[in-house]
Amino acid sequence: xxxxxxQDALERLTAAIRNVEAELAAMKAEHDPLATHIFLSRxxxxxxxxxxxxxxREINARLSFNTACELGFRGSLxxxxxxxxxxxxxxxxxxxxxxxxxxxxxxxxx
Numbered sequence: 001x002x003x004x005x006x007q008d009a010l011e012r013l014t015a016a017i018r019n020v021e022a023e024l025a026a027m028k029a030e031h032d033p034l035a036t037h038i039f040l041s042r043x044x045x046x047x048x049x050x051x052x053x054x055x056x057r058e059i060n061a062r063l064s065f066n067t068a069c070e071l072g073f074r075g076s077l078x079x080x081x082x083x084x085x086x087x088x089x090x091x092x093x094x095x096x097x098x099x100x101x102x103x104x105x106x107x108x109x110x
Contacts, residue, residue: 044060045061061084062077
């Protein structure tokens with residue numbers, strides 16, 4: 001009696017493992033549209049010939065962010081920009097200025 005129940009449970013477990021392996025294979029075969037969009041957007045962001053003020057990258061980041069939201073991205077625009085590889089704007093940037101005949105002056109801009 002016990003051996004029959006154990007054999008039956010083993011057969012059900014084997015069938016469940018086969019089902020899980022089939023689902024994993026199906027998941028690997030289909031492409032995730034959000035992951036594809038992230039990959040293409042990062043490449044486009046890096047390869048963009050930007051203007052001096054960074055307007056072109058800003059516009060491209062906003063447009064790709066809107067598309068990503070439609071595909072299921074749940075983060076903010078700042079998180080999307082970080083994902084694209086944008087430099088953090090919250091860091092203090094050191095900028096050296098030198099006026100004629102005056103000593104070197106360093107301004108810190110947040």
